[in-house]
Amino acid sequence: MSVIYGRDTIPVAEIMSLNRNDINKIDRPVSYNYSKKASKISDCFFYGSMPLPLVLLLDRNIRKDAGKIGLLYLEAVGITGGLYVTAAMIADRHRPYTYNPKADMSVRTRGGQEILFLLVTLG
Numbered sequence: 001m002s003v004i005y006g007r008d009t010i011p012v013a014e015i016m017s018l019n020r021n022d023i024n025k026i027d028r029p030v031s032y033n034y035s036k037k038a039s040k041i042s043d044c045f046f047y048g049s050m051p052l053p054l055v056l057l058l059d060r061n062i063r064k065d066a067g068k069i070g071l072l073y074l075e076a077v078g079i080t081g082g083l084y085v086t087a088a089m090i091a092d093r094h095r096p097y098t099y100n101p102k103a104d105m106s107v108r109t110r111g112g113q114e115i116l117f118l119l120v121t122l123g
Helices: 012-017 028-032 036-049 052-058 066-090 105-109 117-122
Strands: none
Touching: 012 105, 052 066
């Protein structure tokens, strides 16, 4: 993850030269979406869901297999993270909100904005 988010910032001149019409028609509607409030709410659900599997330990039948369940969880998180990082490193495209003038310039220019549109659309 640090490889993605540690990338150099995008120059303001490059951001200002971006044109939504250059995005394919399927991805273009996503470039209109940007909300600080929605981002904060999404982060709460995202980070809140990470420890959620611990609730499974309340069930006695599952608790006896806690090691197996824990390993399964770590595998799932590892595979998901690996796919995300791999896709982000292969794709060299700007995230949709880099095209959105309503987004703060500090957000639009920060490193790691060149990521696969599909991940943003699904995520």
